[in-house]
Amino acid sequence: MEPSQLRQKILSFSLDDGPRGNQGYSRVLLQLFGYTGHGKSCFINSCKYVLEEGETLTPYAKAGDNEDGGAVTTIRNAYDLTENITMVDNRGYNAMNSFQRAEMYAQLGNFIPVGEEVEWMDDYTAMMHRLEDAELNPNYSDFIVPILIYSATCSLPDRKEVQTFMDNCIRMTGLYPIIVITKKKSGDFIEIDKQFKLMGAEVIIAIENYTNEDYIKTHGRTKDILMIIHKALEDVTFRLGQERNPRRDWVQRKKFLLEYIHKADQEKKEEQWRREEERRREEERRREERNKKFWFWPFWK
Incomplete structure (x- = not known):
């Protein structure tokens, strides 16, 4: 094509055209994830x-300068591609603990509102409060499509x-x-x-992003980028060919x-217990060492 x-095809896409209609969905939400500096913002x-x-x-999304720097994007910024398709630049991650992974899945599940800053929490109560807040204004109508951005320059x-992230998607x-x-x-x-x-992985597409320094449109490069959006919409159409229930999906x-x-929370408690143990x-070992020095001390001196 x-x-x-x-x-x-992308510009004319409508959820109403699905085999069973939109089934209660009003927007396709392309959720971008990836390690810090791998090109999410440039891709947008x-x-x-x-x-x-x-x-x-036009640099709509602010991109980082290098792969070793801190995360530039800490807010779930949304960018409309069409009236029906929105792309979300989620907070990038590096090495994470269990609660930071939970924050990532909170973004994926759309439990953190678009436009809100994502803080890496390390507290069970704070995470539960965030989920309770999401229940006050639940978002049922976004059809979520996960997209993982990964740089070819990194192993x-x-x-x-x-693998775990892909399976949880x-x-x-x-x-x-x-x-x-x-x-x-x-x-x-x-x-x-x-x-x-x-x-x-079922769909893998390698691309070279356009940048302010390298912006001349080419046939192959443009096609690769458009194909990613097209494949996402094919996934949406396939899933809408089956009976869907947005509210049930949100609850799941x-x-x-x-x-x-x-x-x-259990892993955090176990880790704290291991550290305390x-x-x-270590304190017992040092005490035993001190006792040995005491008993063998030459008292006749």
Whole structure:
């Protein structure tokens, strides 16, 4: 399919055109996740650019300078691609503890309102309060599509971590995340592609984002970026071909998150217990060492 055809299909997409109608959904929410600095913000700018006419790239989303810096995006910023499709730039992550992972799933499940700052919490009570706040104004009508952004310049640091995230995307949304490999000219995207396939990824597309310095539209580059959005909409259409219930789906996502928060709290308590036990044993060892020195001290001196 040519870029012009892909673009037209995306711009004309409507949830009402599904095999069973919209079934209560009013918007497709493309949820972007990924490690800090892997190109989520640049990807949003590229998507907006290929859907708009003209040759001027507007930096709607602020991008980070490098992969080793802190997260630039700490707020769940939303960017409308069409009247029916919105892309959300969720907070990027690095190494995480269990509660930070829970925050990530709170973003995925849409329990943190768009436009709100995402704070990495480490407290069971605070997480439960956040979930209670979400119940005051529950969002049932967004059809969530997870998209995982990963840079070809990096090797997968923890395959188990990524695999778990992909499996939990299925549990929360019914969809495997679409894998977008960025910076394909700068890294071994073929090897990254292979690793994601071994983890069961169904859609993997390697791209080179458009930037302020590299903005000339090309056929292949534009097609790759449009194809990602098109594949997401194909997933939505497929799922809408089955009977759906937005409220039931929201409740199931909430149940998953409650279980996850409870598990995170248990892991935190177990970790605290292990540290206290290690500290106690270390104190005993030092006390025994002091006692040995005392008993063998030459008193006749």
